[in-house]
Amino acid sequence: MHQFALEVFAIGAVEFRKLMRDPTELISRAIQPVLWLAVFGQVLSHARGIETGRAGYLAFMTPGILAQSVLFSAIFYGIAVIWERDLGIVHKLLVSPASRTALVIGKAVSADFRGVAQAILVYIIALVLRVPIRWEIGAIVGVLCIVALGSAIFSTFSLAMACIVKTRERFMGIGQVLTMPLFFASNAIYPLSLMPEWLRRVAKLNPLTYLVDALRGLMVQGEQSVYGLAVDCAVLAVVFAALVLVTVRIYPRLAQ
C-alpha cells in the first residue's frame, strides 16, 4: 500500500516539476475561459437571452466555464502519453514492477495540477467581473476537490483513447470530434430545462453535466445543484473508478 502511494506520487511529482519549469501551457490555456466569461458571458447576461436563477447568467455560466476548461485541458492529455510512447518512456514504465493501477492514477493526479490551476484562474476572473462567488473556505475546498475529480476523469478517458488509437494523428481527430459534443450536450452554458427532450437525455449521461452541477452548487451564490452534491460526487466517483479499471487493462497495449 505504501509503495502504491509512492508510485502515484512519483508519477505526479514528475508532472508537477515539468509544469513549474515550463508554465507556458498554463498561460495559453488561460485565454479561453477569459474569452468565454468576459466576452460571451458579459454579452449574454446583458441580452438576458437565457433564463437562469436570480444570480444572473454570468453567475450561472461561471462554473460551467470552469468545467469546460477542466475538460479541454484534460482531454488532450493522451497526446502527451502518445509522445511518451514514441520515445519509449511508456515501455520503461511498463517494464518496471510499479503497479499499473498506480501508473494510471499517477497520470490522473498529474492532470489535477492543470485543473486546479484553471480553477484558480476562473476564481480570479470571477472576482474581476464581480460574479457573486461563495468565498467560504469549505466551498472553495469543495470546488477544488470536484475539479480534481473532473480532471482525473477526463484525463483518464483521454489516456484510454490514446491506448486505443496509439497515433497522434488519429488522436487529434478523435479528440476534436469528442470535446465539442461533450461540452454542448451538457448543462455548462444553458440549463437542462431549456434543452429539447433528446438532448436532455444525452446530457444526463454526460459526466460533464454532473461536474457542472456540483460546481454550480458550491461556487456561486444564488445557484444550486439540481441533483445534489452527494449524487454528483457519487456519479463522478463511479465514472472515474470504471475508467481506471478499463484503462489499466488496455494501458499495456501502448508498448506492444
Add this chain to the structure above:
Amino acid sequence: MANPYAIDTRRLTRRFDDIVAVDGVELRVASGAIFGLLGGNGAGKTTMVKMLTTLLAPTSGSATVAGFDIVSAPHEVRRRIGYVPQMLSADGALTGYENLLLSARLYAVPRAELATRIADALGFMGLNEARNRLVKTYSGGMVRRLELAQSMLHRPAVLFLDEPTIGLDPVARHLVWQRLRDLNARFGMTILLTTHDMEEADHLCGDLAILHAGKLAAHGSPTTLKAALSSRATLDDVFAHYSGTMDQSGRLRDTDQTRRAAQRLE
C-alpha cells in the same frame, strides 16, 4: 531458482496477424553472460526482447527470465530485470537526477539507500557534472549512459538492451561498451543486447545468436561461429551467411530508426 539459465525460452513464438515475428525460438543464456542477439531489420529482435521483458505476450511457447515464467509470474520477472529500449527514452524535460529519482521510486529502491545508489550510478556513468541539467541538452551518448544508470539502480539480475549504441559516435559507443562490461563484472549482471553491429558483437559478447525471419539461425561464441564458416571468416561473413543480404526495405527502416534517435536529441 531451479533454472541455471538467466534466460530460457521454449519454442517461443509471436505472430502479428499473418507475420510470424518470432518463430519457435529455443534460446538459453547462462547467468552472468553478455549475450548478443543479432539479426537484420525485421528479424524479430525487438519482438523477442519485448516478450522477455513482459511487454508483449507470446502467441505460443514459454520462457523463464531470472527463474520466473514471463507469462505466469510477470511481476517477479519485472522486479529482476532492467530494460533499455531501442529509442533514447530518458525524459528530456527532466534533469538526469530527476530521471533517476523516478526510476528508483518505481523500482522500490529502499529509501535509506536512495541517495547513495543515485550518486553511485551517476558517478559510475560519468554524469555527475550533468546531473542537474535537463536531459534534452545531453548528447546521445550521455542519454544512453543515463539510461544505463537508470537500469542499474535496482541491481537487476538480467539487463536487456535493444540496440544500445545505435546512432552513437565511436567514442560514445566504446564508453557504453566499457560500462556494460563493468556492470557485468561488478554485479554479475547477465546482459542481453540486440545489435546489427558486428564490431559490437565481437567486442562485447561471449555468446551470440543470429535470428533470421524469426527463427534461430545460429548460436555460439563469436570464435566458434567464425571457425564453423572458414578459417578466415569475419563476423560480417557469419552474419551474411545466416541472414542473407539486407534488402532495400531493411535499409529504409534502418535509416528511419537512426533518424528517430537523432530527432530525440533536438
